[in-house]
Amino acid sequence: MSLTPGPVGRLIEELSRLPGIGPKTASRLTFYMLRAPEAQVIALADAIRGLRAGTVLCSTCFNIAEHDPCPVCADQERDRGLICVVEEPLDVLAIERTRRFRGVYHVLHGALSPVDGIGPDELKMRELVERVRSGGVREVLLATNPTMEGDATAMYLARQLAPTGIRVTRLAMGLPVGGDLEYADEVTLGEALEGRRDV
């Protein structure tokens, strides 16, 4: 017979499905919530529930936002001729923090990884090519992660975009290989943006 009441076990199980959370952390969080003020726990539950209902994908750049278009795409000051292609919405935040990029984004929602069953159709790739073809774009900056999968994605996209004749660039080296953009510090990422090179 288990000593853990059903609801407690269920929350531990759900939490430990989350990335970066092992069974120990999941248990600690669960027992913390058991003892925390009820209002705080309800606020958390509401926030989780509201997460899906309160967000949309921007129909231009596919970033996650409260409204469509997202604030970046809606901003008339941004340079629409320069599109920065990233894997995840978190990468947009990382690049925005550097304050050195004035273009717009395109979020792929992943990288090519056959092991994980992710091919071009699983990513926002066709949408990118169409967006570039529809005109007004001067340069596409490929800012996928400096991992094998990120490189595979960048190379594949560069070939897809080649017929358009538009300039395609890649983030400069200097980012830790195998790392995520999201963890790069602002200075390094800023330098990588400035030092981008043609593919």
Add this chain to the structure above:
Amino acid sequence: MYLKHLSLTNFRNYARLERDFPERTVLVQGQNAQGKTNLLEAIYYLATTRSPIIASDRHLISWGVAAEPLPYARLVGDVERSSGAAHLEVTLVREPARPENPAGRLARHIRLNGVERRAIDLLGQLNVVLFLPQDSDLIAGAPALRRRYLDVTLCQVDPAYCRHLQRYNRVLEQRNHLLRRLRERHDDPAQLTYWDEQLARWGALISRRRQRAVSDLEAAATLIHGELTGGSERLALQYEASLALPQLEADPATPEPDQPPPALYEAALSAIARTRQRDLASGVTTVGPHRDELRFVANGVDLGLLGSRGQQRTAALALKLAEVRFMAGQTGDMPILLLDDVMSELDRARGQYLLAALAGARQVVITTTDIEVFPREFVRQTVRWQVREGTISEERS
């Protein structure tokens, strides 16, 4: 180098072991299933981060603690090397069962000099050459055994090789998945280009490194083999790279790190291009270091296919002794020699040759069921330990 101290907790049948090791030859005597091999396995594990015997680390945790909430095993070694001392620590923890993993995940924590590290950082800290009774399988067994042998040997002396191997395995996995995907559903074959290039890059680096190692091993093994056979047979080691790489001698002196010389890369890339259709049809990658072969040939005869058991044993012994010289040459440190009950497999002449070869080592650990198989004068120069049910005691002579 030598192992100064070994500490084991819940490792196999050692509930607790704290043992100083002398800088000389230790003769470990005991009946079967008392823990002789487990002791060598522990030392080998600290050197290579894998067991020489089993595929799954979970069996390394003592059965006696299996019912505890968080069963774990810990291995700690203190190593003295010419470059200084090192403190090696590996802990294996079996986490609780979960719906998606009923056996419980096995977590491995590695520390080097007290700092949390990856497995790859532990490699090279402790160098060992392990002699097993079944070593002749290396010659006679499947090609995968020989590739694994080269990988383990090279990873111990060349951290870059180990890194390249990790990259290669990742590329191979991705490419194989992509080949299967392309076969099963409509998708763009242009995705292969990137993985082909990466396969050529890391594959050329690995096959070439193995080729160079085999050439070094061959130089020593041929000599030793000649002595073992009284000069009647000449042993050759032939590495066959499926990527059809150009001659070893043609390499430029200093290629870039992590990049093969251009001629190698081009050769590998065209070998991959030639097999692309075949790979697409079969859904697996059919060229690359994972398909390479290493042959042991004596007087024109492939010993793996046509050698007698005796010939295979002799070739395996020559290879292992060559490995000792190879490692010493690569690292500048004499590796620790671990011999698991091998004397019984060797005839008198080969046994004596092996014992004479041990004289040059700094530290040797030999297990045996029967001390009588060793000459008296050899035994006199050793420290003798007795193993019984996971406990070691000193023998007074």
